[in-house]
């Protein structure tokens with residue numbers, strides 16, 4: 477598809493600016509905390525790279541899609557790392573998401589094949605089972621917090637996709653309960669300025685510590701059992717972790733030599749398997765649940781789009797008394813897919829992402845020292861009127877093939893780009909499409925009276941409480 481390059485902000489040369497409104501000492505930290513989305517949206521008008529101050533730290537917000545793209549395609553210079561990551565790493569370990577450039581390469585080579593499209597039918601089976609269980613739990617007229625219910629659903633799907641048949645049903649339920657507590661706690665710790673309140677023996681901190689300990693134990697036990705399995709294939713060989721398990725079992729449990737072209741020869745330790753499992757559980761749960769929560773919210777407030785979506789579901793699946801969707805239906809659910817893509821533009825779960833420079837660098841004419849903190853925001857890009865006409869309008873048809881080519885290169889990156897691009901993009905989109913189709917073909921979910929939904933920028937961009945009432949169609 478031909479992509480245009482967006483002009484520099486306001487038709488000017490690429491520019492660098494310092495955001496106004498910084499306070500002594502705190503800089504822009506309060507603005508970013510009070511109204512992060514509004515603050516981010518105000519920056520592209522100022523320049524292509526906008527400097528802000530977060531306390532003593534200067535950070536550079538890259539606003540122009542072409543510069544974001546350039547940054548993401550230079551991972552040796554713009555690597556993962558920096559102060560935010562230093563806080564996350566001890567909590568989630570050294571998995572694919574947090575690892576630095578060199579380590580990342582061999583991890584990714586080992587994990588990536590587990591996301592190959594040929595494996596999708598096995599994952600889709602798990603999804604369909606869990607989606608039917610979820611749809612079957614809805615009761616006519618009985619309010620449900622859809623945000624929580626969808627987090628439970630995506631957690632169960634991710635857990636079962638990661639561990640395949642290796643994990644017991646009781647452990648699935650236990651991990652599903654621990655994950656939201658962990659996700660919430662990680663975000664609080666990431667954004668805590670001093671790191672003191674998190675150490676106090678409050679009930680919230682105890683719950684976090686307990687959830688983290690228990691999750692770690694279950695993962696350790698599950699990974700340990702699978703690793704000791706003499707049959708040699710990590711259970712049925714179908715889980716996201718199975719290739720890592722195979723690589724581990726092929727060796728001594730100690731890190732091996734540098735990998736060959738396909739990562740052969742590298743032997744992940746049990747500790748690495750644990751961190752990778754934790755990473756996948758964290759990365760796959762709240763993101764997909766966030767997209768789905770927003771999708772059901774939009775469905776309840778966008779009557780035009782909702783009508784078209786239901787018409788497509790009726791045609792493909794046979795109406796309210798029809799059959800559940802499966803993988804072979806996806807090519808015919810094109811409006812459903814466009815609907816979800818538009819949700820991702822408006823509410824990308826990964827709303828703010830970071831990089832750090834490993835050496836002195838230049839970006840769009842801006843000189844950056846080594847160790848500079850770089851920020852970029854898929855949310856900011858998706859709401860920039862210079863990149864998307866009427867960005868606040870919900871218009872799934874922007875993603876019709878003949879119109880999608882108008883979107884400037886690098887402007888739509890809900891899954892990131894370059895070597896750190898989300899490996900679970902198709903998995904997440906498949907899960908979201910099947911869930912939306914299965915539920916919306918049978919149920920109409922209406923907001924509970926008095927509910928006001930605003931984007932809540934946490935670790936993911938979520939809806940907050942989402943009380944909805946199901947009615948049969």
Ligand code: HEM
Nearest residue numbers: 572573759760763764826829890891892896898900903904
């Ligand atoms: C709709 C759902 C999802 C969204 C919007 C999403 C978004 C993202 C984004 C933006 C990144 C790149 C972060 C960066 O560049 O700093 C990422 C990375 C990642 N995602 Fe996803 N994700 C989703 C679902 C999933 C699923 C289902 C899984 C796995 C089960 C997953 C696993 C990962 C992993 C392991 C990484 C780190 C990749 C690396 O650094 O090599 N994600 N995701």
